[in-house]
Amino acid sequence: MDPENLILVSDSVFRVQGKGGRDRLAFLVDEQSLRIQQQHFDARSRVITENNALFLNASGQRLSTQGMANVIAQFRRDAGIVRHITPHMLRHTVATLLLRNGVDIRVVQEFLGHASIATTQRYTHVVKEHLIGELRKHHPSLAFRARA
Numbered sequence: 001m002d003p004e005n006l007i008l009v010s011d012s013v014f015r016v017q018g019k020g021g022r023d024r025l026a027f028l029v030d031e032q033s034l035r036i037q038q039q040h041f042d043a044r045s046r047v048i049t050e051n052n053a054l055f056l057n058a059s060g061q062r063l064s065t066q067g068m069a070n071v072i073a074q075f076r077r078d079a080g081i082v083r084h085i086t087p088h089m090l091r092h093t094v095a096t097l098l099l100r101n102g103v104d105i106r107v108v109q110e111f112l113g114h115a116s117i118a119t120t121q122r123y124t125h126v127v128k129e130h131l132i133g134e135l136r137k138h139h140p141s142l143a144f145r146a147r148a
Contacts, residue, residue, distance in 0.1 A: 012037070014054070016113075024113040092123070099127045 012028040028034050044054065053062035063071075068087055076085050091112070098108050109120040 022113055022115070024110070095120075095123045096126050099123055100130055 012034055014026040015023055016026050017023050028037055041054075044056070047056060047060065049056065049060040051060060051062060055063040055068075057063050057067050065087075072085055072087060072090070076083075095108055095112055098111065099105065105117065105120055105124065108123070109117050112120060114120045
């Protein structure tokens, strides 16, 4: 998600312009995120600038992609996480968790803004590996073998 192209549609919906100029909607679906976003929006409305971007840098300009990466890096450091984390890694993690928790691949495709389902299917290999591991740990046939 490029913060330079993020526009508030309502309190819980944003229009995001992604790669290739494709627009998609991003949604906040939980109460905590909605509360945090409302606090941010209230604070943002007090900033005097001609810029209508939702996220601003210290100069009052749109937060750039690099600026967002810097914010994530600071959160990582504050949390004591050593591993380098990128915005794309967070995107990949969310997509994988959605698939792992049973969200239809077409919904994930729309969420990620992929034009082709083949692009989204790249995320399914991780889910399949997790599925196989879980089956190996919890498959009912293991209970029969344990009793024997």
